[in-house]
Amino acid sequence: MRIALGLQYDGATFSGWQSQQHRNTVQDALERALALFATRPLKTVAAGRTDAGVHALGQVVHFDTEAQRPIFAWVRGVNAFLPASIAVQWAQHVPAEFHARFSAYERTYYYMLYSHPIRSPLLAGRAGWVYQAELDLTAMRAAACVLLGEHDFSAFRSSECQAKSPCKHLYALDIEARGHFIYFRFRANAFLHHMVRNIMGCLIEIGRHRQSVSWLQTVLEARERRQAAPTFMADGLYLAQIGYLPTFKVPLPDLTSQPWGELWASHS
Incomplete structure (x- = not known):
């Protein structure tokens, strides 16, 4: 079963997205939370490998799992184990051919x-x-x-x-x-x-x-x-938004609470 998650995070205290040996990255924090929630290790793939200090409003990741959970539990349950600087915004079942990075156009x-x-x-x-x-x-x-x-x-x-x-x-x-x-x-x-x-x-x-x-x-x-x-x-x-084909039904990030939500509404 493949699941996609939408993430927001404050990247100021992290050494970027991608996992590193010292484990002070967004990927490391997310995978620790996923392992605690699913009671087994889970490897994630992100749409964009943000650098140290870079934030995300609409990061998208996917992972494969055999753990059976209600889909919204992947939001609230994982968030319970995440630091305050990271939050899952949505969770979605996606087909096996979906890839957070390579399916993005x-x-x-x-x-x-x-x-x-x-x-x-x-x-x-x-x-x-x-x-x-x-x-x-x-x-x-x-x-x-x-x-x-x-x-x-x-x-x-x-x-x-x-x-x-x-x-x-x-x-x-x-x-x-x-x-x-x-x-x-x-x-x-x-x-x-x-x-x-x-x-x-x-x-x-x-x-x-x-x-x-x-x-x-x-x-x-x-x-x-x-x-x-x-x-x-x-x-x-x-990192504000990732574009995917409508057939994948990936939710768009909610930017309305941000100052740029109004600015770019007419440009979308």
């Missing part, structure tokens, strides 16, 4: 940026920060258009990236401002390791007028990581 990430001369300690770990009170959103949006479509994104790829190809299709890169907050939405068929954070670094350089809009086109075409800006902080990055 698109991913959406959000980035929340706080633009203010003074940092806010209440936003530490949850939003990126730049000390400029205002960034040039017009220039940033113009630069974002350069990246839309299918490209070789090697210039925005981490040296640790294990993807077989650097070519990805970026469907949307939306930028909206609300007061001192700037919200970014990245939607693509898939992302390279650190791709969103490296693009963020470049957009912020353009927003600060340290680089021109045309510079980003040069960086993209150069296909060399050293040509781009430094990797921006993980704090404000959220």
Whole structure:
């Protein structure tokens, strides 16, 4: 029996999703909770392997089990064994051919940026920060258009990236401002390791007028990581939603309680 779960988590205290020897990862915490609830070890597969400090609003995982439980028990029962920073949002029976990672046809990430001369300690770990009170959103949006479509994104790829190809299709890169907050939405068929954070670094350089809009086109075409800006902080990055075919009936994450729920409603 294959079961899929939807997860939300605060990644600030974790060393990313993927299990590691020191066992301070989201996967390790989830598998410990699953083992306690199901009274047997269970291995999970995630749609996106989020990095250290990266959060999730709509992470999807699957696992196979022979344990017989009511489907909603996989929500409340597993949550009883999880730390406060992780919560299962839904559980769903899925067919054997469903794969959390390989059945996904698109991913959406959000980035929340706080633009203010003074940092806010209440936003530490949850939003990126730049000390400029205002960034040039017009220039940033113009630069974002350069990246839309299918490209070789090697210039925005981490040296640790294990993807077989650097070519990805970026469907949307939306930028909206609300007061001192700037919200970014990245939607693509898939992302390279650190791709969103490296693009963020470049957009912020353009927003600060340290680089021109045309510079980003040069960086993209150069296909060399050293040509781009430094990797921006993980704090404000959220794995928001995974796209699957309707036949799998995977629930969508509830984003209505988040500030970006209203922002992107017209873009969905």
